[in-house]
Amino acid sequence: MAKKLPQPEQEMSFLDHLEELRWHLIRSTLAVVILGTLAFIFKEFIFDVLILGPKNKAEFPTYQMLCKGARLLGFEGSFCEAEFPFRIQSRTMAGQFSAHIWTSITAGFILAFPYVIYEFWKFVSPGLHSNERKSARGFIVVASLLFFMGVLFGYYVVTPLSINFLGNYQVSEQVFNDFDLSSYISLVRASVLASGIIFELPIIIYFLTKIGLVTPEFLRKYRKFALVIVLIVSAVITPPDIASQVIVAVPVIVLYEISIFISRAVIRNQNKKRRKSHGEPHR
Structure with missing residues (x-):
């Protein structure tokens, strides 16, 4: 009995690609919704511990570290104050419920990020060669690790620096700071997500x-221009004081230098494969 030869994979049409993309997006959205629902249930932890945590100067670790650093330098900074001179309020009927919904969706996206990246990889990987797929097996782990590092950096560094600066800033002693809940949450959300993406x-x-x-x-040629862009980005996601911008800019510059090393490694591997395919001797 004759053996059947394996049939070559047929190329997908444009509509097939769209259908495949649709299902990847549906599964990613479902993961975000499921984990967002979980975050919705644990409302007290999400808001009292995480969202409102950077407002608590007495217990948040960033303020404690910065206060100790200020005292070692011989001065008492605003980081050592007992509490912030502002309140957070909700001035609309649906304000707290809307904040609950959108915060849960944001938390669901952050928690589901590894799965979202996995779905993205499943959509992209069929178009790569087998050796390229093997060399990029750690993509999901590395991308997720960098994203979570950025989220933690945004939460523990960018967010408290922004809240400390903007919460203490006054144009006049006759003007009091009473921030709307949506404004406060948008600052936390922007700081965390922007840092995650930058990383x-x-x-x-x-x-x-x-x-x-x-x-x-x-990358090396335009390093100076990249530095200017990094400072601009730092100025956008941080308060307009030099210290905060420098603190945010340093890890981004480090990531840029690491990116140069990664780019050099990719080019080196491509050159090796090209020489090997042409039978050229290894240098």
């Missing part, structure tokens, strides 16, 4: 190098 820079550079849009020489 994905090495992954972005990796793929840009793979498709030939970026080279190590290009």
Whole structure:
């Protein structure tokens, strides 16, 4: 009996790709909704511990560390004050419920990020060669790790610096700070998500190098321009004081230098494969 030869995989049409993308998006959305529902249930922990945690100067670790640092330098900074001179209020009927919903969705996205990346990888990987898929097996782990590192950096560094500056800032002693709940949550959300995305820079550079849009020489040549962009981004996601901007800019600059190293490694591997395919001797 004759053996059947394996049939070559047929190329998917444009509509098939759209259908495949639709199901990846549906599964990713379901993961966000499920974990967002879980966050919705644990309302007290999400709000009292996480969201409102950076408002509590007496217990939040960032303020304690900065206060100790200020005292070692011989002065009492605003980080050592007992509490912030402002209140958080909700001035609309549906304000607290809307904040609960959108905060739960944000928490669901953060928690589901590894699965979202996994679905993205499943959609992209069929278009890669087998050796490329093997070399990028750690993509999900590395991308998730960088994202969570960025989220923690945004929560423990960017958020308290922003709250401390803006919460203590007054144009006049006759004007009191009473912040709306949605404004406070949007600051926390923007700080956390922006930092998480910024920390994905090495992954972005990796793929840009793979498709030939970026080279190590290009990154080194425009390092000065990148530094200016980093400072601009730092100014956008932090309060307008130099110390906060420098604190945020330092890890981003480190990530940029790591991205140059990653880009150089990608180019080196591509050159090795090219020489090997042409039978050239290894240098």
